[in-house]
Amino acid sequence: MVAGLVLSLQACAGPQKPPEDLLSPSEAQMKLRSFQTRTFDVKDSNTALRGVVAALQDLGFIIERANAPMGLVTAGKFAGEGFSGFVEVTVIVRNTGTNQTEVRINALFNKKPIDDPKVYQNFFATLERSLFVTH
């Protein structure tokens, strides 16, 4: 009962101030961003976006949704031991204005951001194949 009173009084103290750096990228995030982004010699961002969709399909991903004007695609798949883990990705494609396209991918594994650069390297290697190899 006392504990209940104390807890409720704490609630009366007002909302706590969020940390100042809540929205600032940490150093780790900045580093991660560089792994997650790559520029390709593709003039048309829609071509690149479709290449991303094809690469994701090759990798067995389920395309969740896509938005062409935004250059956005999100996808996911069950993976890992017994297919109990869940990998989800968000890819954004945009023109850099110099006849190139920038591709950025965010990958999560079981809701946690993947910070292993090898993962992103593998994705871009597959994407490159999808964009530039004729079958």
Next chain:
Amino acid sequence: MPRGLLTVMAGLLLSGCVQTATPASFFELSPDSARNKALQTRLFETTNEKELLSASAAVLQDLGFQIEESDVGVGMLRAAKERSARQAGQEILQGLILALGLLGQQVILMPVDLHQQIGAVLATHRDEQAPTRFMVRILFYRTVWKGDGESGRQYIPPGQQWMEVINDQDIYRQFFAKLSKGLFLEAQQI
């Protein structure tokens, strides 16, 4: 991957020493990827992508699917169909009970409470080698969840999800046959 290695990795994961053990492989093409692509893809002699998508949506609807997402700019469709897994589970269970009953074994009935959804994701791509053709690639998959029971040979703990890619050739052939009919075009294999 050898079982022992997976167990070690699972152990490391639980101990919190390693954040993620194998995600790098999730973005590498598996040895099956070429075969899967052939199974899931057909070529059509058309440059009308909208018609392809439209006809594909119609086929999926005929097959009882609801279209959940679509985007013409990228050329994709995602659809889903609810399917009670309860019946399938119960049939398996009944078969099992019958078999064990014949062998004189006592069987404890385990209620099967599963929810199953069949999903389909389709994308259209221009054929790089022949600009007059478009490729249609579709993936059928099954998700089972909220179980406390069995589906096939898998035990599903409560609240868990389990997903299976459907690799049955006939399902893909059936889809492409219908699509071909709807378009009045032949579905060519890659």
